[in-house]
Amino acid sequence: MEHLYRIAEFIENYAGLTPAVQLKLVETLALLIAAYLAYVLLCRLMRWRVEDVGKRYVGRKTLTYAIGFFVLLILWRIWLGGQGLAAYFGILSAGLAVALRDPLSNLAAWLFITIRQPFTVGDRVAIGGHAGDVIDQRLFQFSLMEIGNWVQADQSTGRIIHIPNGKLFTDTICNYTQGFHFIWNEIPVMVTFESDWRRAKKILAKIAEAHTAIRSEYAAEQIRAAARKFLIFFEHLTPIVWTRVDESGVTLTIRYLTDPRRRRSSETEIWEEILSKFAECDDVDFAYPTRRFYNNAEEGKSGTRPRAPAP
Known part of the structure; x- marks a missing residue:
């Protein structure tokens, strides 16, 4: 001592x-x-x-x-x-509320993120015109690995975006993966008016069935869990092909469920299979913007042709 x-x-x-x-x-x-x-x-x-x-x-x-x-x-x-701890914090809080409004808003938003969890690390979100995968959460900001922008089909751009937490209170946030872990994707396929559109529709429906994300039991369980947590209701979870007539042909739109991170890869697989299947069909052909002349008197249905003038 x-x-x-x-x-x-x-x-x-x-x-x-x-x-x-x-x-x-x-x-x-x-x-x-x-x-x-x-x-x-x-x-x-x-x-x-x-x-x-x-x-x-x-x-x-x-x-x-x-x-x-x-x-x-x-x-x-x-x-x-x-x-003097209470008195000090009282005076300090009054000054900070004015001088540090934005940092305090970010801190409050961090508490909201931590407790309410509108997203967690690993989720894919979109907020304020930016979209990406959440890779980090901090007291005043969170970071995204950006997707989209000049890159199509929600692919990564390689950029990291740092967004203040306070943006949660001013901008709408979209979560691709929370609760319901799948998104709907649509692929429009246009065939000519002369094609057998019914046969084409059957081919597309079979291809969509092979590539939908809900074939596995894991996906079905995710859907049931989402329905228990949120008021999520879909009349049809199986893929479907919608029919519409456009100027250049008949548009058959494939609608199917996919993982958000597999949207582009699944679309590629589907298109490659469509190209292969349509190449085997003599009565199905792709349509594209064209200009044609239509003579109703010669090509129209008999009931729609103009009548010959009376003698």
Whole structure:
């Protein structure tokens, strides 16, 4: 103990730090070391116990914020003794509410994201004209791996977008994957008026049935789980082909369920199969914008042809 007193006296004489300040510095250093060791230990425990990468990420983030919050509280007690805490926070909050309106809005939105979870890391969302996969969540912003923009069919652009959390309170957010993990995709196929459109429709229906996402039991269970959580109701979950007449031919639109991240790949597979199947048919052909002359007197139905003038 005598050596400690001498060390304290030496520091006071040459550094100007009183024994009380020296004690607070030692307590602060011990607190930071203990907090770091606790964080490392809990992270390792989480890595052993939690196999899901997404849950492990959220756990580390929550652990970081929780330990940081308690460290700040204890540091307050060490250096200020907790005196005037309520009055200080009252004055501070009034000033911060005006000066830091946007950061506080972002912080409130972070609490909303954490508790209500409109999205989590890994979800595909669209907000404020931007769309992408959520790759990070922080106190003041979240990050997206951008999709779309100049790249078609919801493919990744390679850019990372950082969006303030407060945007949740001002912009509409769309979640591609929460609850109902599938999206509807439509592929219009136009055939000529001379084609056997009924045969073409049967071919397209068979192709859509082979590529729909709800064939697996996993997909069916996801749909049932979404129906329990949200008021989601679809009259038909099986693929369907709709018929419409356009200027250049008969449009047959395939509508089917697909995984949001497989929209382009599934569309490619479907189109390749359509091209192969239609090539085998002599009475089905693709239509495209054309200009033609139609002589009703020669080509029209007998009941619609103009009558010859009476003698």
